[in-house]
Amino acid sequence: MEALMALIIGLLTGCGVYLVLRARTFPVVLGLTFLSYAVNLFLFAMGRLTIGQPPVIAAQAAGYADPVPQALVLTAIVIGFAMTAFVIVLALKARAELGNDHVDGKQEP
C-alpha cells in the first residue's frame, strides 16, 4: 500500500510540474490543482497510513490515526481552493486586459 501511495504522490507531482510548465494559463491552473493534490497527500502521508482507525475518540477503538496531519491538510484543502480560485480569476483578468491567455501575456509570434 505504501508503494502505491508513493507512486500516486510521485505521479501527481510529475503531472503537476509538467502542466505548470505549459505556456497557457488554464493548464497552469490545472497543474497547480494537481500539485495541491500531491502536496496534500504528501502531508497526509507524514502521519503514515492507517486503516479503519479514524481519530474520533471511542471506547472500543483499537487505535487512532494521527490527527495532526489531518487537521493541517483539512485547512490546506480549503486554502488550496482559495488559491485556485484566485489564480483562475487572475487568468481571466489577464485575458481581459491583454487579449490572450499566454502566461507571459504575449501574443504568440
Add this chain to the structure above:
Amino acid sequence: MSLPLVVLTPFIGAILVVWVSRQGRLHAAWMAGGITLLTLAGLLPLADAPFAGQTVIQRVSWIPAVGLDLAFRLDGLGLLFALLILGIGLLVVLYARYYLAEQDSMGRFYAGLLLFMGAMLGIALSENIIQLLIFWELTSLSSFLLISYWQHREDARNGARMALTVTGAGGLALLGGFLLLGHIAGSYDLSAILAAGDRIRAHPLYAPMLALVLLGAFTKSAQFPFHFWLPNAMAAPTPVSAYLHSATMVKAGVFLLARLFPALAGTPEWSWLVGGVGLITLLWGAFVALFQHDLKGLLAYSTISHLGLITLLFGIGTPLAAVAGVFHLINHATFKASLFMAAGIIDHETGSRDMRRINGLWQFMPYTGTLAIVASAAMAGVPLLNGFLSKEMFFAETVGIAAPSRLGWLLPAAVTLAGVFAVAYSLRFIHDVFFNGEPIGLTKTPHEPPRWMKVPVEILVALCLLVGIAPALTVEPILAVAVAGVLQGPPPDHDLAIWHGFSPALGMSVIALVGGGLTYLGRKPLFAFYERHEHRLAAKPLYDRLLDALFALAGALTRWLDGGSLQRLLFVTILAALLLGLAGFVGAPAPLTGARPRLPVDGVSLLAALTLIAAAIGAVLLHRQRLVALMLAGAVGLVTALIFIRFSAPDLALTQLAVEVVTVVLLLLALYFLPQRTPAESTPPQQASHILLAVAAGGGAAALAWAVLTRPYETIAGYFLAHSVPGGGGANVVNVILVDFRGYDTLGEITVLALAGLGIYALLDRLYLPGPKQDAEGRAWDPDLHPALLATLARLLLPLALLAAIFLFLRGHNLPGGGFIAGLVTAAALIVQYLANGVAWTHARLPWNLHALVGLGLLAATLTGLASLAFGYPLLTSTFGHWRWPVVGEIELASAMAFDLGVYLVVVGATLLILIHLGLIHHASPPADTVPSPDPLTVSGGHPAPPKRQEQEEAR
C-alpha cells in the same frame, strides 16, 4: 530611571513630538527639549556607578527560551557617549528651533532627531551586541530620514541614499562580524566578550571577524575609502550635520573601536588595519578639506580627517593612545559641533555657503565671528584650546610608537603634515569667511542671528576654552572614567597639562602651526594643482560606477533566470528546488526503505489507484482539450477523497469531496471565457526538458514519500488524543484541533480565505469578458439555459442539502463534520441553485450581502476567541458544558462551536462571493455577436485572427 527606560524615552518622545506639533510649530521644539532633559535627568542618577568603578547591567527578559534578553550596560565609555549624545542633542534642539524656516515641518524634524537620539543611546548603552547592531541600523535609518529632510531637493535625496547605502552595507558586514564574534566568545554579551580578549585574538576566525567588524566601523565613521558619503550628506539641514556628522553618529564607528578595544586590539592585524586606515583618512581628509569651497564641505572633510586621527590612535593601541583617542573624541565633538552651528548661522544669514562669495563677514557679525574663530583655532590645535591638548598627546603617541624602528620618523612626519593642512584649512575658514575683502553677490545683508541661536555655540566654545585652559579641573574626571570603560581597567597615568616642557610633540605642534600658516599663504599653486587633478581624486564617480555595475549585474542575473518568461522562471525554480533537495541526500548513507511494517494491497484500493493513475495521465496527455482535462482532474480529486477515507481520514474525505465539486464548477465557469483548446507551442527540446524535469520531480517526491512512509516515527498526536475529550469537549480530534488546540491557526486561515474572496471580488469588479457564441466544435449553445427538470430537482434538493449541512455542522465536534465541511456543503447547495435557476432568479430570493457575511464570520470567530480573555484565560481558550433540552434531551454545547460557526460563515460567504461574482460576469457579458470564432476576444477586440489559426488547424 532604569537604563531600558532611558533608551526608550526618546523613542516615545518622537511620537509625542509628532502629536504636539499639530498644536503649534514651537510645541514640537519644546517637547523635544523636554524629552531630552528628561532622558538626561533619568540617566544622571545612574552615573554614580561608573564613577565608583562599577558597571551597571540591566536586563529585560524577552525570549528567555532562546536566551534573548534586552540587555543594557552603563560603564564609563557608555556614560561619556550618552552624555555627549544628550548634551549636544539639547543644544541642537535649541539651535534648530531658530534654524528651521517657517515652511519646514518642525514635527518631522524633531521626531527624526529624537528617533536618532534614542538609537544612538541604544548603541552607547547596549550590553548585547546583536541589540547594539539593531540600534546601529536604526541610526542609519533615522539619519536617512534626517539627511533627506528637505525632500524636494535632489541632492538631499541622493546624499541620504548614499549614506544609507554605505552605512547600511557596513551594518551588514558588522552583523556578520558580530555573529562570528559571538560564536568565538560563546556569548553575545559585551561583558563576556570583553573578558575573552585572549581567546578571541587566538581564534582562527579572528581575522575575518575583525575585517567584518572594521568594515562596519569604517563605513560609519567615514574612513577612507568609504569617506565619500559624508560630504554628500552635507545636504542635510545644518543642525543635523552638527549633531550627526560631527558629534555623534560618525563617532559611532570610533565608539565601536573603543568599545571592543580590550577584545580585539593588540594584534598586528588590528594595528595595521586600524592604524593604516586611520592614517590615510587623516591625511586625505586634511588635504582635501583645504580645497573645498563649500563651508560645510570643508567641515565635512575636516571631520573625516579628525575621525581618522582618532582611529589611528586606537590603532596605535597603547593605553595612553586610548586616552588621547577618547580625549580627542570629546574635543572634536565640542569644537566641530560649534563650527557647524556657526556655518549654519552664516548660511542662514547670507543665503550662501560658498567661501568664494561670503567674504568679509566680520563687519556684519563680529560676535558670531569671534565664536567661529575660537572654534577654528581649537580645530587647528592652537594652545590654550582643547584641540591643542589632545593633538599634542596624539603627536607624542606617534613619536613614542615610532622611536625604535629605522623608518620610524615616517609616522610623526606624516601626522605633522596632516597637522599642517589642518592649520591651513582652519585659517582658510577664518580668513575667507570673515576677512578677505567684501561679500560677493549676496541676496541679503547679513546680521547677527537671534540671541538664543548663539547660545548653543557660546556654550560649546566656552567648553573649548575651559578644557583648553584648565583640563584637570574640567574634563579629567569624565575622561578618566571613560578611559577606564575603554580599557576595562584602571586608566594609565596621564598628565593633562598645557605645558610639558620642550618635547618632540611641542616641536611638531609648532611646525604644524607655522607650516600651516605658510601653506595658506602659498595656497594659489596648490589650488591650481588640486583643480587640475580633482576629477581623478573624487570617489563619488567610482561609487556611482560601482552602483551602476551592481544594478547591471542584478539586471543581467534576473534576465538570465527569468527572461520575462514564466515558464523559464518556473523551470529554474523547480530545478533549483530539486537539486537542493537532492544535495541533502548526497553522502548520507541511510537506506531508502525504512523498517516500518507495510500494509498489504487490496483489490479495491488497487482499482481506485489505477483509476487515479489513468485519470492523471489522461489529463496530461489530453490537456490541450481543456474540458476533458478538467473532467479528468475532477476524477483525480474524487479518488483523492477516496484515499482519505481509506486511510482513516473521514473529515478530509468530506472536505475534499465538497471542495472538488466547488472547484470543478468554478473552473468550468472560468473555462467558458477562455479558449477551449491549448495550442501546441513548445518546441520538442523544450517539451523534452519539461518531461524530464516532471519525471525527476515526480520521482523525487515518490522516493521521499516512500522513505517516510516506510519509517516508524514519533508523534505528538498522543497529547491531542488524550486531551481532546477532557480538554476540548469533543471526540472528533481533528475538529477539536482546528477549533480549539490550534484555533489561532484556523483564525488565520479563514482570514486568508476571506481575503482571497475579497481579492477575487476586486479583480472581477468591472471585468468585461464576452463569452463565445459556440463551443469549441462550433455548435451553438443550448437555448434552454435553465432546464425545468434540473431547476425543479435543485429546488427540491436545497432543503435536504441545507439540512445535511446543519447536521454536519452540529455533529462536527464529535463526529466527522464541522464548520469547514458544512460551509462547503452549504455553498455547493446554493451554487446549484444559481446554476439551475439563473443568477437573477436566485439573487432575488437570496438577497444577502456576502461581504457582510464574511465579515460577520470573522467577527464571530474573533469575538469567541476574545471572550476567553474576558474570563481571564488565554486567547481562544474554549469551554463546554452539557444542557438538558426539553424533548431533545441532553445536548453538549462548546464555546468552540461559536468559533466553528464563524468558520462556517466565512467559508460560505467567501465561496459564494467567488462563484457568484464569476457567474455575474456571465450575466454582464453576453456572448459576442460576431462571426463564429473559437476565440471571441481576438475578433471582438480587434486583434488579428492569425494567432488562432494554429489552434483551428489542430481542432481539425
